[in-house]
Amino acid sequence: MTKGDGAMLREVFEAALRHAMPAGRFEGRLPERPRGRTLVLGAGKAAASMAAAFEDAWDSPCEGLVVTRYHHAVPTRRIEVVEASHPVPDAAGEAAARRILDLAEGAGRDDLVVVLISGGASSLLALPAPGVTLADKQAINRALLLSGAPIDAMNTVRKALSRIKGGRLAQAVAPARLVTYAISDVPGDDPGTIGSGPTVATASGPDEAFAILDRYKIAVGDRIRDAILANAETALREDRGDFHMLATPMMALEAAAEAARGLGLEPVIWGDAIEGEASAVGAEHAARIRAAPVDRPTLFLSGGETTVTVGANERGGRGGRNSEYLLSLAHALDGQPGMSAIACDTDGIDGSEDNAGAWFDASLVADAARRGIDLARHLRDHDAYTPFAALDRLVVTGPTFTNVNDFRAILVR
Numbered sequence: 001m002t003k004g005d006g007a008m009l010r011e012v013f014e015a016a017l018r019h020a021m022p023a024g025r026f027e028g029r030l031p032e033r034p035r036g037r038t039l040v041l042g043a044g045k046a047a048a049s050m051a052a053a054f055e056d057a058w059d060s061p062c063e064g065l066v067v068t069r070y071h072h073a074v075p076t077r078r079i080e081v082v083e084a085s086h087p088v089p090d091a092a093g094e095a096a097a098r099r100i101l102d103l104a105e106g107a108g109r110d111d112l113v114v115v116l117i118s119g120g121a122s123s124l125l126a127l128p129a130p131g132v133t134l135a136d137k138q139a140i141n142r143a144l145l146l147s148g149a150p151i152d153a154m155n156t157v158r159k160a161l162s163r164i165k166g167g168r169l170a171q172a173v174a175p176a177r178l179v180t181y182a183i184s185d186v187p188g189d190d191p192g193t194i195g196s197g198p199t200v201a202t203a204s205g206p207d208e209a210f211a212i213l214d215r216y217k218i219a220v221g222d223r224i225r226d227a228i229l230a231n232a233e234t235a236l237r238e239d240r241g242d243f244h245m246l247a248t249p250m251m252a253l254e255a256a257a258e259a260a261r262g263l264g265l266e267p268v269i270w271g272d273a274i275e276g277e278a279s280a281v282g283a284e285h286a287a288r289i290r291a292a293p294v295d296r297p298t299l300f301l302s303g304g305e306t307t308v309t310v311g312a313n314e315r316g317g318r319g320g321r322n323s324e325y326l327l328s329l330a331h332a333l334d335g336q337p338g339m340s341a342i343a344c345d346t347d348g349i350d351g352s353e354d355n356a357g358a359w360f361d362a363s364l365v366a367d368a369a370r371r372g373i374d375l376a377r378h379l380r381d382h383d384a385y386t387p388f389a390a391l392d393r394l395v396v397t398g399p400t401f402t403n404v405n406d407f408r409a410i411l412v413r
Contacts, residue, residue, distance in 0.1 A: 008263050009342040009359060009409055010395070012256040012299065019255030020346055020402040022050040022183065025246040026057035031179050033060050036110030039176075040064030040079050041100050041169070043125045044118030044195055045072055045086065045347045046183050049401035050246070051079040051116060054181075065103060066116060067096035067124045072399045087352075088141050089126030094134050097127035101164050107176035115169065115178065119185025119347065119403035121195025122155055127163045129234075131227030137161055140218060146316075147216035148309030150275050151186050155196040159235070160209035160228045162196065167236020169198035178241030184248040185347075185405040187273030187304045191243055201239045206232045248272070249303035249404045252346065256301055256409065265299045265411070268292075274304035274406075278321040279379060281306050282328025289339070289410060300410040308351075310382055317383025320351025322406055323358050327384040329410070331375050335365035338413040344395050347403040351385075356397045357407075358388040367391050 040051060040062050047066040052074050055062065064079045069086040084093030107113050128137050140161065144154045159166035170178055178199060186193045192200040206228045213220055249272035257267035270288075274281060289300065308324050310316040319327075322343040333339050344350065344357030368375050368387060378387045388394050 005340045012259045015259035016252035016256040020247045020252045020404045022053040029244045034112035038062040038112045040114045042066035042116030043121035045069050045120040045403045046118035048074045048081045052076050084124050086120045086123045089123045093124045093126035097125040104172035109175045111176040113173045113176045113178050115180045115199050117195040118183040122158045125164050129163050129231035132161050143218045146310045148307045149216050152193045153212045155193050156204045157209050158196045165196035165198050166202045180243045185403045189248050201236045252404045253301050260299045265297050267299050270302040272303040274302050278306040278308050278324040279328040282325040283332045286332030294412050297413050302408045305405045317381045319385035322350045323384035326358050327379050330360045330364050335362050337362050341410040343408045348397040348400040353385050355394040357395045358393050
């Protein structure tokens with residue numbers, strides 16, 4: 001990748017990130033001031049930055065509590081911020097979820113409850129249903145993460161195991177007025193899937209949860225199945241309150257496209273809801289690029305959420321879905337001239353590593369060969385982080401304090 005192309009790819013990624021931030025997005029969407037308190041509750045990787053942005057926009061007193069991922073807190077004036085584990089829940093998340101539910105249940109008829117939800121809330125609001133332990137939720141969550149299940153399937157199971165998700169937080173808020181603001185990290189922007197929909201009615205029931213567990217061969221005993229059946233009776237079935245979307249994957253891609261035009265590139269958006277196995281999507285995109293007629297520098301943009309399935313007999317290496325997608329794309333293009341690409345998670349963390357993602361250009365394959373790095377082997381081992389780190393191709397941003405999921409850009413000259 002030439003220096004100019006590298007700077008361009010990073011610039012369009014940063015344009016997408018800026019557009020996904022909550023600052024300035026509450027204006028024109030604020031509710032009327034209540035006669036009683038304004039209580040702010042929330043969860044997700046962007047929960048702290050959303051709380052800070054709400055405080056800036058709200059010209060009246062407010063109080064409350066939000067939980068975000070470790071190292072994702074930002075300063076707030078009146079809303080308490082606590083941190084917990086993601087993607088596997090921990091005791092801190094359980095304690096925070098219990099406090100949030102207690103606060104919601106204490107809201108009165110004259111109060112306004114503002115709920116801030118973003119990606120990651122499913123793990124951070126870790127309040128197990130009766131009959132389910134935190135250890136149960138941790139084990140099932142780990143199995144789901146390794147299974148390759150798409151986010152909507154995972155969140156269907158998470159709702160079935162939760163005392164607070166699947167609209168149960170909205171029920172606790174009644175009779176107070178409820179307004180929810182969300183930053184979407186899910187394909188299709190389904191409000192019930194974002195953070196497993198703590199304030200959104202759910203149409204799914206125990207049969208859907210059981211079918212997903214069976215499909216992905218996640219064994220649970222009769223105790224868990226009985227708990228899911230009993231918990232189904234507490235799910236919210238009719239929406240209540242207002243729901244506002246502050247940022248979505250498509251909004252971020254459109255901002256990236258605008259930035260690309262400013263750089264003299266022709267943007268093409270393939271879609272914001274691309275799912276599938278990361279390595280398979282990478283190979284498919286390589287084939288699409290080869291078949292695409294290009295007569296000027298063109299930037300192909302896409303979002304969504306791919307998955308990585310680690311088989312029972314596979315060891316699994318370091319890296320996340322964006323790095324694996326990019327390694328598959330690079331391997332399939334095999335050093336074809338004029339190709340460069342970047343793939344990152346917009347929350348700044350790809351999987352469980354310290355990078356947002358990675359980038360490559362046509363020199364990657366030759367550079368790897370000179371260093372004795374077998375890209376195909378690393379791809380088979382789900383170990384994309386290692387070669388990109390060795391070849392100095394990682395993208396490291398630190399926490400971005402937002403999350404609209406995968407960002408991919410392929411530049412073709």
